[in-house]
Structure formats: structure tokens, C-alpha cells
Amino acid sequence: MISSSSKIILEVRNLSASVAGVGILKGINLTVRAGEVHAIMGPNGSGKSTFSKVLAGHPSYTVTGGEVIFQGKNLLELPPEERAHAGVFLAFQYPIEIPGVSNSAFLRLAYNTLHTRRGGEDLDPLEFNDYIREKSKIVEMDPSFLDRNVNEGFSGGEKKRNEILQMAVLDPTLAILDETDSGLDIDALRIVASGVNRLMTPNNAVIMVTHYQRLLNYITPDFVHVMRGGQIIKTGGKELALELETRGYDWVHA
Amino acid sequence: MSAVMQSIANHDAYLAGLLPTPTTPYEWLNTLRTGAAQRVRTLPFPTTRNEEWRFSDFSLMCKTVFAPAIATPALTLTEIAPFLLPEAANSRVVFVNGIYAAHLSSAVLPAGVVATHFSAMLTNETLRAQLARHATFQHEAFVALNTSHLQEGALIVLSKNTACATPLHLLFISTASTTPVASHPRCLVVAESGSACTFIEDYVCLPTATPSPTYFTNAVTEIVIADDATVRHTRLQRESVAAFHVGYAAVHLGRNSCYSSNSITFGARLSRHNLHITQSAEGANCTLNGLALISGRQMADTHTVMDHTQPNGNSAQLHKCIADGGAHAIFNGKIFVRKDAQHTNSTQSSRNLLLSNKGRIDTKPQLEIFADDVKCAHGATVSQLETEEMFYLNSRGLNANTARNLLIYAFAEEIIDKVPVASLKQHLSHTVSSQMGEIV
Ligand SMILES: Nc1ncnc2c1ncn2[C@@H]1O[C@H](COP(=O)(O)OP(=O)(O)O)[C@@H](O)[C@H]1O
Ligand SMILES: [Mg+2]
Numbered sequence: 001m002i003s004s005s006s007k008i009i010l011e012v013r014n015l016s017a018s019v020a021g022v023g024i025l026k027g028i029n030l031t032v033r034a035g036e037v038h039a040i041m042g043p044n045g046s047g048k049s050t051f052s053k054v055l056a057g058h059p060s061y062t063v064t065g066g067e068v069i070f071q072g073k074n075l076l077e078l079p080p081e082e083r084a085h086a087g088v089f090l091a092f093q094y095p096i097e098i099p100g101v102s103n104s105a106f107l108r109l110a111y112n113t114l115h116t117r118r119g120g121e122d123l124d125p126l127e128f129n130d131y132i133r134e135k136s137k138i139v140e141m142d143p144s145f146l147d148r149n150v151n152e153g154f155s156g157g158e159k160k161r162n163e164i165l166q167m168a169v170l171d172p173t174l175a176i177l178d179e180t181d182s183g184l185d186i187d188a189l190r191i192v193a194s195g196v197n198r199l200m201t202p203n204n205a206v207i208m209v210t211h212y213q214r215l216l217n218y219i220t221p222d223f224v225h226v227m228r229g230g231q232i233i234k235t236g237g238k239e240l241a242l243e244l245e246t247r248g249y250d251w252v253h254a
Numbered sequence: 255m256s257a258v259m260q261s262i263a264n265h266d267a268y269l270a271g272l273l274p275t276p277t278t279p280y281e282w283l284n285t286l287r288t289g290a291a292q293r294v295r296t297l298p299f300p301t302t303r304n305e306e307w308r309f310s311d312f313s314l315m316c317k318t319v320f321a322p323a324i325a326t327p328a329l330t331l332t333e334i335a336p337f338l339l340p341e342a343a344n345s346r347v348v349f350v351n352g353i354y355a356a357h358l359s360s361a362v363l364p365a366g367v368v369a370t371h372f373s374a375m376l377t378n379e380t381l382r383a384q385l386a387r388h389a390t391f392q393h394e395a396f397v398a399l400n401t402s403h404l405q406e407g408a409l410i411v412l413s414k415n416t417a418c419a420t421p422l423h424l425l426f427i428s429t430a431s432t433t434p435v436a437s438h439p440r441c442l443v444v445a446e447s448g449s450a451c452t453f454i455e456d457y458v459c460l461p462t463a464t465p466s467p468t469y470f471t472n473a474v475t476e477i478v479i480a481d482d483a484t485v486r487h488t489r490l491q492r493e494s495v496a497a498f499h500v501g502y503a504a505v506h507l508g509r510n511s512c513y514s515s516n517s518i519t520f521g522a523r524l525s526r527h528n529l530h531i532t533q534s535a536e537g538a539n540c541t542l543n544g545l546a547l548i549s550g551r552q553m554a555d556t557h558t559v560m561d562h563t564q565p566n567g568n569s570a571q572l573h574k575c576i577a578d579g580g581a582h583a584i585f586n587g588k589i590f591v592r593k594d595a596q597h598t599n600s601t602q603s604s605r606n607l608l609l610s611n612k613g614r615i616d617t618k619p620q621l622e623i624f625a626d627d628v629k630c631a632h633g634a635t636v637s638q639l640e641t642e643e644m645f646y647l648n649s650r651g652l653n654a655n656t657a658r659n660l661l662i663y664a665f666a667e668e669i670i671d672k673v674p675v676a677s678l679k680q681h682l683s684h685t686v687s688s689q690m691g692e693i694v
Binding site: 053 | 641642643645646647648649650651652653654656657660661663664665666667668
């Protein structure tokens, strides 16, 4: 278990947000420290993806109250790309296809943009090729996927692996994984989970949004939160996930 | 009022004001030119009241008096270096303001391949048999105007069963001049049976720096593809953004022939390109790709006609327009499948990206089928950059501008990727990405 003296990475206080004029998030509180894994579970429509997108800065969602402090910075005033530069990463529930852009060119552009912002050096295509081939092993991705267009024609599982590959390349301090486990068969689930485990360090943290307990068999959470109606209504340890698995969500009350 | 001023006041007389003073040493040519000049005098200047010109208003050009080019400016190879293709180092025919430039051209070609200018060979049989036979001018004022000037142009001939591995580069350079110049470039490409070639028809401007020169290019190209022959045609219109460009290409397809066209439009203030393909024998294959990428006050209109008159023809067309700023892109693609053209397989897709709410895109696919046993599909979409795509890229650290440029680049790249000459493909990718602000 993580000692509560670890550095706080993310502090969400009383966060409310709406989309298209409708309030979705209704006062979320969450503290994430370095080295921690948080699972957010909850029924469909409870606001899990909305919360993830608000943290990453999706322009369609309006924050109507509260604050989000990320490593001492007011995250909410940054545009999405600067949140990425600061170390926030969102693995999408539904990754976007970008025809016409090869996966490797996209990854290199993202890598170079971020690493130069963080004071590193650009990699030329050859150097990047070596680098990315090595990284691909983390998610057991065949190098042929690097030459294909971003997510175009990828299966559900391949898209999710590609998200984790992007996480590996961007090396975030806080990774938010939105249902990275959904649509994966058991082998893909194992690969994705072991990829995430390999990327975990004592200095970063993961928020895993998931519907099912099964991912938590592979990535052990320090905290499990239950979201409902745009609020976190219960927080517990990993045993809470097992209880949710057998009893469903209906018994949980704020 | 001077004659010139009168012609400006009356658009219908405007084109007649651009007619040449006749006579060449060749009687057959004089007859042709006189006939064409006659049509120029009787055809009205195309206006938006004409259905075929509904969206392309060229009346702006009538405010300018264009003069024919008399002498070519002394350009050097170094000056035109940005346009040269290493693959075509010895297969290049260059014209400056419509006048053949021997010192800029270089055509050292294998036996059976001719790439040259034709004013010195107007008695040639092949030339006489084909010239002005395919691009008919009866109903096309600009084709008539081009034909009335006919005397010079580019000629490509592939002898029977000759495959030319090197791409042939026809380069038409327009230059800045004190009086705006009108040129009437002409190309004739004859691929005899069983032959194959790749050629690039390229309209450029020097200097490339601002202020952009104003001039008028009125091009006509005829491509005759005999039985079992293959022609790969890349047409690049990268004129000055103050220029007027009208082009007409007529393609004649023989039995089991193959034609592919990559038509790319970046330039001109107002441009119009007509591509008219006639499948006149059984079993021809056609692949048509088009891209117009325009911004500011540019207007680019592409009209294509694919006419399947005989059985077992295939055609696959993909046309893309990208309009930024206040630009206006137009696509009109007609596909005819005539009564005898059974077992035709034809697809057409018009995909468009509108980048600003001041821009405009009009697209009109038209399918007219008179045969009963055919497979035809067409579709058109106009979209904007999607919030979800933008957010995905932003969340990977790319700022709004880079993300936008990457998506535009990706949209254009699908067409550019089909250009069959490596250095040109690379150059075009680079043009798009630098126009978009250096992204890849
Ligand atoms: N872009 C949107 N427009 C309208 N409603 C939305 C939008 N995004 C989410 N919602 C609504 O917000 C609620 C929460 O959705 P979401 O955050 O996707 O839930 P979860 O990820 O927990 O399934 C749902 O009622 C959903 O319909
Ligand atoms: Mg969700």
C-alpha cells in the first residue's frame, strides 16, 4: 500500500461539469498520489467518460464548478495540448481513426512535440524507428501496425493496444484509461494490463475507468471508487470491486 | 471608345478580342483556325446562366486586357530548378508563356518515344490525323479560342508496343510581365496500340514570390489511347493565385486500354478544368483522382465527364476539394453509361473538406444510365474538421494549428500518394505541409 505521504499528483475538488447545457458531473472529489492506481467503476451513463474527458480538456464539456489541481497547476485553465505537455494522458474509450497519417509519423510527431516541450531532443525518422520498435514490444504490437494509418481498420483490441503504445511514448505522470478493457479478449486484456503495469513507476499514477472487475485481476487498484449520477458515492479498497462484481451497483448508496 | 474598351463592356465580344491575326504556312491549319475563330465570335462568353458554368463566374477576367506573348523571357535552368523532376531530367519539354523554350528542354528518349514541340512538324501524319479531333470546340468557347491559335504545343507519341519507363514532363511556365499575357498551351498525346507511358502536364508560374502575376492560361490537351495501351496522366495546376486558368482535356480510350489521371489544383484566382473521357471501345479501365486545395479568394471548378459507350468498361473516380478562407471549390462529375455499355463497372466519390464558414463547396455527381446490366455507385460528402478528431490530436500534445494541418494533410495525401513520380509526390506532400505550416 502506498504511504499517504507520497506526493499528490491530482486533486479534484467539488468538480461539476455540463455538456450541451445538461449537468453531468455533480461535485466530484478525488485525490491521487504518486504510485497509486485508482479504479473508477459505475453503471453506464454515470459520468465516467465525462469525468475523463473533462480532465483531458475536451472542448464540448463546460466546467461549471470546482477545481482540478495537477502537480500544483490549475489544470482547468490549460488547453488540452498543454495538459498533455504537463503529463496528463487519456486513453480513449473509442480511439479515433485518422486515414492518411501513418501511425509511426503520428507517434513521432507527438513524441517530438512533447519531448521538445519537456526539454528533450527531436528524434529523426531513423532514430524514432528504433525507439518505437522497442516500445511496441510493451504491447506486443507487430511493427507492421506502425506503417498503417492511425487506427484505420484496427480491431477493437488493436486500437486499445495502440492507445497504450501512445501512453508508453508520451510517458505521462497521470494516465486516465477509459474502458481500455472493454471489447478485449482475454489474451489482449492480459497484454494491455501487463503493458500498463510495466509503465507504472513510483512517480506516476493511473486512473482506470472500468465497467468490470476482470481488469482489476491484472492491475491491482489501491482504491476503488463507485460513480453514480455524476458523483463518487463510495470509495474502498480492491475488495470493493469484488463486491460490486457479485452484488451489482444497486446496493451502493452515498 | 477603342476596340478593346468595347470588348470589355460586352463580355460576349471579349474572347473575340483575344483572337490571333491569322495565317500560318499550312492551309489545313488555317482552315481549322478560321473555323475555330468563327465559333469564338459566335459563342457567348460563359456566364452563370449557363448550367455548365453555374458556379464559375469568370467575368472578373474580362476586366483585364491580355496580350499574346511575343518573346520568351531569358529564363535559365537554375531559375526553373524548383520545377524540375530528376526522373524526367532527359524527358522534358518546356514552354514559357506558350512559346517553346529549346534551351530549357531536354528530350533524349528511347526509340519509339517522341516528346517534343510540334510547330516544326505540322506536316506530320499522326499529328494531322489527331490534332483537334478529340477536343471539339463547337460548344466550348475556350477550346475554340485555343484552337484558333493552334500552331505550337507539346507532342508525345508512343509507337506500337513501346513502353516508356521515364516519365515525360510537359512544363508550361508563365512569367510576370508588364502587360498581362494570354497563352494557349496545347498538348497532344498519342499512345499507339500496346504502348505505355507516364506524363506530367504541369502549369507553373515564375517568380513564385509575391506580388503574384496576373495572366491567362487557356490549355487544351488531347490524349488518344489505342487498344491495349496505357497512359498515366498527372495534371498539376499550380499557377499564380492572381492568374486565370481554363483547361480542357479530351481522352479517347481504345479497346482494353488503361487511363489514369491525377489532377491536382493548387493555384489560380479563378480556374476551371474540364476532363472529358470517352470509352469508345470495349473493356477500357479508367482511374480518376482529383484534388483541389484552395484558400483566400480562389475559385476552382472541376468538371469531369466519363462516357461509357461500349461494354465491359471500368471507371473509378475519387475527387477531393479542400476550401479554406473564402475559397469556392466546385466539382461536377457526370458518368454516362450508354445503351450498349453493358457490364460497366463505375464508381465515383466526391469528398470535400470545408475549413471555414466563409468558404464554399458545391459538388454534383451525376449518373446517367441507359444500359440495364451495370454496376454503378456514387456518393458525395462535405465535412468539416471533426471536434473528436481535433481533440484526439490535441490530447496527444499537438496544438490546434498543428492538429488542423495534420488532418488537412491527411485528407490531401490520399490523392497525392497516387502520383506515380516519386520526387513529384514528395514535392507535393511538402507543398501541402508547408502551405499548412510544416507538420510532417
Ligand atoms: N457529448 C455529449 N452530449 C450529450 N450528452 C452527453 C455527452 N457526453 C455524455 N453525455 C451524457 O452524459 C451522461 C454520462 O455519460 P458518460 O460520461 O459517457 O457515462 P459513462 O462513461 O459512465 O458511461 C450520459 O447521460 C450521456 O448521455
Ligand atoms: Mg464511458
